[in-house]
Amino acid sequence: MSNVNVDDGKRIRLHIAGESYYIIGTRNVDDGGIDFMITVPDMNKPTGAARRETADKICGACSDLSRMV
Numbered sequence: 001m002s003n004v005n006v007d008d009g010k011r012i013r014l015h016i017a018g019e020s021y022y023i024i025g026t027r028n029v030d031d032g033g034i035d036f037m038i039t040v041p042d043m044n045k046p047t048g049a050a051r052r053e054t055a056d057k058i059c060g061a062c063s064d065l066s067r068m069v
Helices: 048-064
Strands: 002-006 009-016 019-027 034-039
Touching: 034 048
Parallel strands: none
Antiparallel strands: 002 009, 009 019, 019 034
């Protein structure tokens, strides 16, 4: 796992099953929560659609959770 600064947040690279995933976390200035986004391998290909949908839903739930704690 490696951390990288991005313009207004942080990016972490995860190696899972030989592939790289990137999770980006940025602070929401309106409510102070953290917004999470992710890139997954082959996310724009039809074969990667299910993996992308799953990852997007997990990131959305994490974003919601950051506003509850």
